[in-house]
Amino acid sequence: MRALLSVQNLAFSYPGAPARPIFREVSFSVNPSDVFCLLGPNGTGKSTLLKCVSNVLQGWHGTILLGDKDISHLRPAEVAKGVAYVPQNQVSAFPFLVHDIVVMGRAPHLNVFSSPTRRDREIARTAMETVGILHLAERPCTMLSGGEWQLTLIARALAQEPRVLVLDEPTSHLDMGNQVRILRVIRSLAEKGLGIVMASHFPDHAFVAATEAAILDDGRMIRKGQPDEVITAENLGKAYGIEVKVLQVGEGVNRKACFPSLKDFTAAPDSSSSNPE
């Protein structure tokens, strides 16, 4: 079976600084129902990598195959029908309604001179239903919370009817409840057969949602494989530069979770012991 998306020996450097690649020698592939979770410290090139993969940034070296087609030979709209990118930033200068934003996902299916038709609006409606934001359809985007914005952008990506969904830190800046809601949506989309690539700052989320994990550090993919094999105390310690314990948590949770050991924090103020958290 051919992978939905396969990235081979990818490298990127900004024009003007060709000697300092942001990342290099990156290879991975995504099959239907895969959730590929990219971990790594700040500034290591995760976002840049995701932007290259979804054709937002150009000028990369290497090969990106969408099915059996090389995306460097495809028109931007063709790529956007296969790969949908969910950005991290959530700002709009104008109070577009949620529905208007979601229907923008139809852009790659429409020619330059046309506007969305009734059918496009129905597809947008289905996308909003899938992520559970149909009740927000008529709300201006300037009045959305962080979690609602993220779901709106995911719905917009679904309206593209892609085979692969690329999400840049979808759970950043969200509270615990919204983090879990987003992860649940991602899981259910994967179960429907979408391939998913996401960057995250939470190794725990890879245990919860990912079928494959990788760590990007200093522009190279230092580990790749099953989350259990990749997210180890040793690898996390190396990537983030702190001591980390990966423990199996019981008592109704029943999964692995990561904890910074914080040994040098033991001399913290006494108030911590009186605070029953």
Next chain:
Amino acid sequence: MPFAENKSGFTTTPGTLILILSFLLVAVATCSLMLGQIYIPPETIFKIFASVVLPIKQTWSPTLESILFDVRVPRLLAGMLVGAGLSISGAAFQGLFRNPLVSPHILGVSSGAGLGAAVAILFFGNILAIQVCSFGGGLLAVFMTYSLSRVYRTTPVLMLVLSGIIVGSLFSAATSLIKYIADPVNEMPSIVFWLLGSLNNASNRDMAVVGPIIVLGISVLLLIRWRINLLAMGEEDARALGVDTGRIRATVILCATLISAAAVSIGGIIGWIGLVIPHIGRLLAGPDNKTLLPVTVLVGASYLVAVDTIARTAMEMEIPIGILTALVGAPIFAYLLRKNRSGW
């Protein structure tokens, strides 16, 4: 907040809104044809128009017909096209630059056109030369802005704005220099009056040349209006949606520049329209450019025709229209700003 209210409390669909605004434009246009130093009753206007195609016996003086066809109609057309063109360019630019405070002049088109006109007044003095030079000057200024802002074969929005400020200042300074060295009895007043803006010179011949340029620009912007929504979400989002952002942006800039340069060449520098009308449009139609752009065309056309009618009838001598649009536009804008504090 206002948009939540607008949307839920909205009883009119986009179609009805556009229909109402079209009637408004027809009403304003009819008033504009009636009013002036000589009053022409509406039924006479109707008969004169009808007589062009129907065999109606002429019961009106030839002078009336001449006033109507040679003075008021071209001026009405100029008002509608300039108003509509500047308004839609403003709305498109506000989407493109993701900033509701942008006007079509941000890339220096009016400074360039002003310099072109000043040079023509100084060296040639005839109206055709002034129009050609101002049109060319406007295009030249925007071309310089666009070239200056190219970085790595892309044109970042911030670079465009900064380049526009640089080029605009350069051309304005050159215009000031020309005003300074111009003959203070004849040339300097004509430069100053020209820069204040007026539709006084609009003739049928001008409209035959400039009209199609403005109509073309407006049509292309209307055709790609939904794509402007995508640009308004930002460069990366638009690219992620498969949009060739460079090409769409260049198209919007080209259309808006052609429109503005053509508008300035027949009407001088008429400010505030491109800034204020899109805001009124958003108040009526919301931010979706699919409805907003047609609405700004109609509102802009009605507004400039109304202001121009006031400009030529309110006082004995004509008031420069650029002064009136600012006098009317600034308070409207201030009012909208206060009323709409929570965002556009």
